[in-house]
Amino acid sequence: MTSPSTGPSRWERLHESIQAKTPIFDLLRARFRHPVRGSERDFVVLSPPDWVNVVALTPEHHLVLVRQFRYGINDFSLEIPGGVMEAGENPITAGLRELREETGYQGTSARLLGSVHPNPAIQSNRCHFVFAEGTVPTHALEWDQDEEIQIMTSPVDAVLALARSGGITHGLVLDALLLFEPHWQRIKAGAS
């Protein structure tokens, strides 16, 4: 890489306080000190548990999709299954659990596609993406209170086309689908 400028400093995190608690994250005020200037400043940090989303491929090479009303945008959103990881859970276990609870689908094998920080500037957690193969509906649904989920399947290429054309707008779901794309090209090449 070509870089004409000098590197940024690593601020020292001194302490934090909880500004607000919610059922899904704590809103922290974290105090940082600049290592050179010595100046101190508070920054806002959201601290949710890690999240997981699952790219679930059926034997017919469809993907499992969920459509839900989302309170943040006050509208419906088409997504892949996912949710909040429990303490101590690994991403693959958590992903398969969320897939089963939300959709009743279970897979024959699963692996990690990748992990991101949803927003490094203001949020501490990570979101993991799991790819599950051979998924078929086997279980009863176990929805949380107030969950109403329309479960759908659609051919992979149709889902990827939706992702690239604005039909799927959830940024983390888009990450998972676009990270899955080269895996899908290999599967398709082997299957055809």
Add this chain to the structure above:
Amino acid sequence: MTSPSTGPSRWERLHESIQAKTPIFDLLRARFRHPVRGSERDFVVLSPPDWVNVVALTPEHHLVLVRQFRYGINDFSLEIPGGVMEAGENPITAGLRELREETGYQGTSARLLGSVHPNPAIQSNRCHFVFAEGTVPTHALEWDQDEEIQIMTSPVDAVLALARSGGITHGLVLDALLLFEPHWQRIKAGAS
């Protein structure tokens, strides 16, 4: 699409209150009513302004990158330029402004690559992705207080390889880069 289940209901948003204010978003408690059951429930909604990120291509077919210390993850993060849109600003104007202020680069043309919801479940805003071509360093830097940004350029294919291998972990930056990929394939095909 194949869907064996019925659709979810559209909840009615009744009113909201501010649970906490921060410099970068309001934390709302929004009251919703289920249209069939009539039950009411509060949900947490983060309400930031819209954001924008810029895929800035140089005449040498490098991308402009920024490396910063990020308080949310308490670590450094390699990203593309971006920031908060101002009220009434359109995404392209905002993206070019952020590019100029953060890196001093200015482009010859720009267009929208796409827009996402960073988190439809709990967050109301959108993040827009702008593609700027012919970008070269022309302006003095205008960093906000406490901004320290390492400005770099790197060949597009190297950046995309980093994005797909975990070297770039910002989920929204990853969206922008992966949405840019087919555009880049066309540019590369035309340029070679």
